[in-house]
Amino acid sequence: MNGTTRDYTGRQVDLECLQTIVEPTGVTEMSLTATQGTSRRVTGMQKAIQRYVTLLLTPSSSVPFPAESDNRLLDALRAGAVSNTGYLRHLFNVANAVALDIIRRDDYNTSMFGDQRDDERIASVDLDGVTVDYTTSTLGLSLVFRTAAGSDYAYVLPVSTSQGRG
C-alpha cells in the first residue's frame, strides 16, 4: 500500500477495496469496480462510506453473523422482486437500519477498536431518490450521508440488478 486518498494523519486506516471514492462536489456517482493494481490506504469519510456500502450491499443470507439482521435489499433487487419504489424504500430502510446499527455498535466500542473522529462517523443516511438505467440494468440510489460532525455528502450508489455484479 502506498499513499492515501487524503492525508488524515493519525487516523485509523482501511484497505481501499473499491475504486477511489472521491470527495464529492455536488452529487458524485461512486464506482464500485474493484481496485486494480496498486492498493491504497483509505481513511476519513471515504473509509466510512466504504464501510457503509459494504454493509448495505451484504445480504444477511451471505454471512453467518449477525444472525438477527434482515438485509434482503440486494437479494430482492437481483431477484426482480422489487416492483415499486415504495417497496424499494422499505427494503432500503431495513438494510440501512441494519448497516447503521452495526456501524454504531462498533463506532462506540472504542475500548475494542480505538477512537474515531466525528467526521468519519456516519450519523444518518437518507435515500433521496432512485433512478433506473435500463440500458445497463443499474439502479441509482441517491444517498445523503450526514456525519456526526454535521457535514452532508451526496452520492449516487449504482446497484446492478443483474446477477453476479454489485
Added chain:
Amino acid sequence: MTTIAELTEDAYSTAVKAAVDTVRAKHPDLDLRSGTAVRALVVEPGALLDASQRDTVNRLRTAMSLRAMARETTVPREDAEAVLSNFGIELGGGTKATGLVRVNLVGTAPVTVRAGVVFTAEDGVRFVVTKTTAAAVDPAEGEEEIRIATGGRYYFTVPVEAEEVGASGNIRQGRALECSIIIGNYYSSEAFSDFTGGEDGESVASAVARIPAALAYRGMTNALSVRAQLSASLGDPSLLRAVSCVGHRDRAQLRDKHNPFGVAVGGRVDVYARLFDAPGVVSFVAEGSLVAYDTDKGEGTYRIVLPSYPGFYAVRYVGPAEDPGRQGSLQHSLVRGAVQGASADHDFVVAPGESGSVCETAWSAYQDGVVTAYAGLDYDDEDNLLQSRAFKVDLYWTDGIKALQELVDSPEVRNVAADYVVRSPAICLVSMTAPVRLKAGSSATASELEEAVRAYVNGRSFTGRLTRSELANVLIQHGAESVDLGDAGMRLAGRICGADGIWYYLEGDALDVSAVGPESAMIAPGTVVFAAEQGAVQVSIGASATT
C-alpha cells in the same frame, strides 16, 4: 471439526474480539470495525477458523472429560461410550416400548398396514409397526378382525414398537397417535392399551459413578476391586447382585488357619458372589451305587456321586427317579433320608467332599458332590438285587462360580500375594407367613404382597440380619394397613446349610446370621445371603379397613 453452521454467535463474537485484539496489538492504526476491508479479509476469516477450532477443542474436552460428560446432557452417546470403554464400562442400553395401536375406521373394507409404517404421538415419540397386519371383518388365518366400535365406527389393532429406546414410549391407553400413511376408511388411531417395556438407557452420570469401581478392578486388592473385576467379566454388571470378601481375621475365613498353630496368617481370600435373586435350582437324575444293604429290612445304602455343578450350595431334594420302564420295581423305593456326615433327621446335604476339607472346597468350583441315601432295595424281574438305582436330585445351584474362579486364577488378574477362592453364598432360605389387613381402597392381592416380600428378601446383600419389622414395612408399602405381629401373627423363619453339611435353623423377630452355627460351618454375615423360594412367603388378607 465444527462447521460454520454449527457455531454460535457468542462463540464467533468471542473469536472476533480475540482476533481484533491480536491484530491491533501490532497494528493499532488499522480500522477493524465491521464493514472495513481489513476486517473482512483478516479478522472475520480468522475468527471463523478460530471459533471453529475452539469449539472443536471444547467438544473434544467434553468428549474426554468424565466430569463434563456427567454434567452435560447433550453429550453424544457414542462419545460417552468411547471414553467409558477405557474403563471397561458400557452404558446400559435401555429398551423400546411395545404395544398395540387401535386404528379406528369408518367402514369395514379390508385394510392392510405394512411393517414399518409409523404412528406418531403428539410429543413426537414415534412407533413403528412391527408386523404387516391385514384386517377384515371375516379374517383369514393370520389376519386381524375388524371389530365394531361405538358410534358407527370400527377398529382393529396393529403391533408397534417405539422407534427409540426410553420410557417416553410407555404411553397410556387412549393416547392419540397420528398415522404416517393413508389407510382406507381411516378415522383415527390411539394406543389400544398401556404401552410397556420402554426403559431409558443408563445416564452418563450413572455410568461415571461406576468408574471408581472400574478403576479399582485393575488390581484385586480390596472388596471394591474384586467386585469390579468380577462384574466386568460377566459382561452384564447386573448379573452380580452382591459380593462379599472374607479375608484375614474374618470369622468365616478358615483357610488361612491351616498351619501347626491354627492361627490366621492371611493370604487367603474367599469371594462370595451372589448371582441370583431367588435361589436357582437344577434337577437331574443320578445313579446311586449300592454300598451296603439289609435284606431283612429291604433297605440299602446308596452312594450318589453328583455330576459337576460347580459352586452348588446344597442338596434340595433326593427322591426316587421316575422310570416308566421299571415302574413295578420301585414300589419299595421310598427314600428314608440320611446323608453322609449328618444325622438321619436332617435333609439331604452334600458330604464334605472327597478332594479337600470343608473350608477349602465348600460352595466352590472344587466341591465334590456325594450323597448317601438310604432307600428301598431294587430287584430286577428275576428277583436279583440290583447294584444301583436312579435317584432324582435337586440342587441349589446357579451357574457362574466356575467362570469367576477361572477369572481370579487367570494370570492377568491373579493376585500374586493371596489365594482367592470364589464361592456361592450360603443361602438362608427364608419362609414367612403373615396375616395382614389392607388399606381402605387398596387393590393389592395376596400374591402381589408375597411377590413384594420375595423381591425384597431376594434383593438383599450380605446383611447378616433380616427382621420382621423390615418385612412388615414392605407389606405396608405395598398396600397393607397393618400386619399382625402378635403370637398368632407374622412368623419368620430361615434355615442355612453350613459348610459342615448341617442345616441350621433360625426363627423369631429377626434372623440373625451371626448367632448361628459353629465356626466350622462358615456361617457369618459375610458368607450368607437371604433368599425366598416361590411359595415360601404366604400372606393372608383379612378384612379391609372401612372407607
